[in-house]
């Protein structure tokens with residue numbers, strides 16, 4: 001599904017290398033988790049994959065189902081099936097959450113040559129999915145993420161994911177800022193989307209989310225590289241011992 | 252000798268070919284205004300009040316040519332039930348207008364209203380004159396002295412529909428001087444809509460006297476004609492518990508200077524003024540607002556938004572003056588511009604001058620580009636770059652457009668802005 005080879009990324013305006021040869025393969029139907037110390041490059045990886053400006057790929061490739069992602073505009077990557085749940089969702093004053101969602105859903109459908117969703121159908125679907133995530137009608141009406149609490153913003157990201165039904169979902173610390181109940185809701189939202197044809201890359205610092213969303217593979221990222229890959233037990237090891245042992249092991 | 256002196260005097264030059272009526276009910280006001288104009292002279296580049304806007308094309312004797320733009324859009328307010336009053340190149344067009352009759356108001360044409368006992372005597376040039384202090388507004392004085400047409404509306408009740416002043420620009424060289432007077436009696440209500448480009452060059456004054464408990468609502472769209480020039484003045488005086496609301500949409504026009512001079516003279520009055528303007532290329536738009544609080548517990552609110560691209564220039568000069576004794580004043584002012592490229596410019600001079608101690612006044616002015624994080628967020632969800640830019644641009648303007656209370660009017664204005672942005676895709 002998602003295939004990243006020797007990805008090297010530096011900042012566009014600065015001589016600062018952030019990703020130093022990332023190799024990662026997420027298969028369809030699988031959930032991969034990435035853990036790693038602060039500043040190791042996890043968010044940068046997710047931004048570069050989704051096409052944010054300010055970064056320069058100096059080497060390597062990233063493909064989604066065999067299609068080169070790095071050459072595409074962000075909106076084309078989205079239409080191709082890539083989704084990023086932001087670590088820090090952006091507030092957009094003046095743009096209604098509903099309008100935004102419907103524009104996004106229909107823009108993707110249009111880009112793929114599919115029929116657009118009618119206003120009525122959209123409303124029905126969004127209401128049902130919002131209800132599952134305990135997002136109330138008022139939040140749907142408000143401008144995008146404006147005045148949302150940290151946890152509400154994260155739930156709103158999952159609502160967008162549920163509406164857009166992407167093939168490859170990247171979740172960047174979607175668990176941070178969530179209370180225990182909200183974490184369950186979000187995990188349920190993610191689990192409901194788990195399917196044969198869909199891949200997940202879940203960036204997190206904590207084992208707790210992975211209790212709910214059981215990963216198939218866990219990677220440890222440090223200093224711009226994947227330094228260790230293992231099964232779910234790797235996350236438990238990090239939870240218990242931190243990164244010191246793993247870092248020492250590869251050094 | 253005398254002739255040579257005349258030629259070099261800009262006031263004399265612009266007065267040439269214009270008549271200062273010496274008879275009729277407005278004669279005294281006109282000669283008074285002429286004296287004001289002669290005392291102040293015409294605005295010049297070096298005047299502090301014209302620091303950001305060059306007045307020369309507004310003050311030169313001959314109006315610069317402005318090509319009439321073919322417009323395939325249906326006029327604004329077309330679907331509404333309203334009383335239509337049409338001016339073509341600054342001349343009232345009886346044929347195209349409705350009968351000037353509506354329950355609750357009386358309407359007369361300035362050019363033919365010649366009764367000696369005219370109510371407008373207490374308004375015509377009166378509010379304009381009050382507005383000359385502390386800053387002189389020579390173009391308004393010129394207007395009072397030489398206006399050739401306009402409309403006089405006396406509102407005694409609550410008319411069932413709005414009055415729509417519709418302007419048509421048909422001649423490349425038209426130079427219009429229009430003067431409207433509106434007087435709302437106590438408790439009366441009126442909505443005035445204005446739309447269309449009035450002339451190649453327009454000098455327009457609207458004076459609005461709002462008595463106690465009356466309410467005036469004003470929505471204007473200044474016609475999307477690329478080359479037109481306009482200097483407009485809106486003078487309003489508010490009585491106790493009265494309300495004034497004004498919204499202006501400006502799309503294109505090579506030069507627009509909109510001055511508003513609002514005096515809150517009765518307690519508990521409310522004045523809201525807002526503007527949304529979009530400019531592309533050779534476009535200069537200036538909002539100059541002066542609000543005076545001279546009574547207790549009044550509220551004033553200014554919301555101005557400008558979207559500028561391809562070297563367009565936006566200006567905002569806004570002042571709130573709170574006089575001694577105007578306690579419990581609530582004054583708010585915001586002016587913002589969205590610069591869609593590095594060539595465009597926004598020049599702002601917000602001012603507060605306060606002589607009372609129990610007031611809450613705030614002002615803010617910002618100028619910036621599209622928020623890159625918001626743009627990326629929208630694009631990452633699949634919204635194409637151009638759509639995302641338009642969404643953010645419209646949402647920026649929305650704050651000003653939302654000042655319009657009536658849903659249908661608000662939607663119409665937003666549609667126009669959407670259309671304007673749509674035509675600039677590519």
Ligand SMILES: Nc1ncnc2c1ncn2[C@@H]1O[C@H](COP(=O)(O)OP(=O)(O)OP(=O)(O)O)[C@@H](O)[C@H]1O
Nearest residue numbers: 011018036037038039040041042043044045054087
């Ligand atoms: N635009 C930028 N300008 C300057 N430095 C940047 C920029 N983007 C990333 N960095 C730097 O790159 C490094 C990696 O940052 P990144 O946000 O990817 O880390 P992370 O692994 O997501 O960390 P965290 O766990 O704290 O979220 C950090 O040192 C960060 O300061």
Ligand SMILES: [Mg+2]
Nearest residue numbers: 042043044087
């Ligand atoms: Mg991060």
